[in-house]
Amino acid sequence: MAAFVAAVLGASVHLPSLAQEKIKVAGVYTVPFEQQWVGRIHAALQAAQARGEIDYEATENVANADYERVLREYASAGHQLIFGEAFAIETAARRVARDFPQTAFIMGSSGGPQAPNFSVFDNYIHEPAYLTGMIAAGMSQSGKIGLVGGFPIPEVNRLMNAFMDGARAINPQVQFTVTFINSWFDPPKAKEAAFAMVDAGVDVLYAERFGVSDAAKERGVLAIGNVVNTQDQYPDTVVASAIWHFEPTVAAALEKIRTGSYTAENYGPYSMMQHKGASLAPLGTFEDKVPAEIKEKVAARQAEILAGTFEVEINDAQPKP
Incomplete structure (x- = not known):
């Protein structure tokens, strides 16, 4: 780097x-x-x-x-x-x-x-974001994943792009829906955007903003956290999170x-x-729910990242559906 x-x-x-x-x-x-x-x-x-x-x-x-x-x-x-x-x-x-x-x-x-x-x-938590993308694709039954972000600025775009790259590493055919709410803190707006994605067939949501995990919980789909680990609040919803330290x-x-x-x-x-400025949160309540094959692939890729033998691309361009 x-x-x-x-x-x-x-x-x-x-x-x-x-x-x-x-x-x-x-x-x-x-x-x-x-x-x-x-x-x-x-x-x-x-x-x-x-x-x-x-x-x-x-x-x-x-x-x-x-x-x-x-x-x-x-x-x-x-x-x-x-x-x-x-x-x-x-x-x-x-x-x-x-x-x-x-x-x-x-x-x-x-x-x-x-x-x-x-x-x-x-x-710069694109590395664990990539790992959470791998987990998301491994948990999705529909092959449709939704991403709700704040603003399409480089700091948000790179995390979403890394997440999407990680998902494609597991399922090259995965389909993405991407929405920006143009706010840094508007949980109700993020929630509504997430509802629309679930109505369109998405079964895993990338919660770049607060409010998305609430929508996932209400609709019975899964969510991936960002920056903080909120699994204790959503034990049956938030599978994994990319954590910023x-x-x-x-x-x-x-x-x-x-x-x-x-x-x-x-x-x-x-x-x-x-x-140690970023990490993949423990799977916690989903430890036995994520397929063993996916966990093995994630662990191997994480080891490569830490060893410097795999570099997660930093792509600041606005992600495309």
């Missing part, structure tokens, strides 16, 4: 060494903490706070129009490290970073790093802040399986 090695851009941000001090960290999120993507970031930072490594404050449900103001407030208040997502407000977020060059920003972004202090990250990203960033070596770079690779 040489193309994804974090590249240092420009000089370090000249923050003092903070080895013996708590780092003051802020989180600025456009959706609620319960949303799965932000929830993983928030949980990782809460864990760092519980360990005594950071002082952490966060604001959820920040409107795009208010995002710049909230970023500036945290930076002005002396927060040394700020996490958030800049997908819809790239220009504003990068402008704030330029105005506070001694503050470290690490933002979910479709763009690259901006020297000296604006780093980017993403949930933000802890490696947080650990890497905090170490660089502590040592005064922070630079603008791409933290995306820390979300990959080789860094």
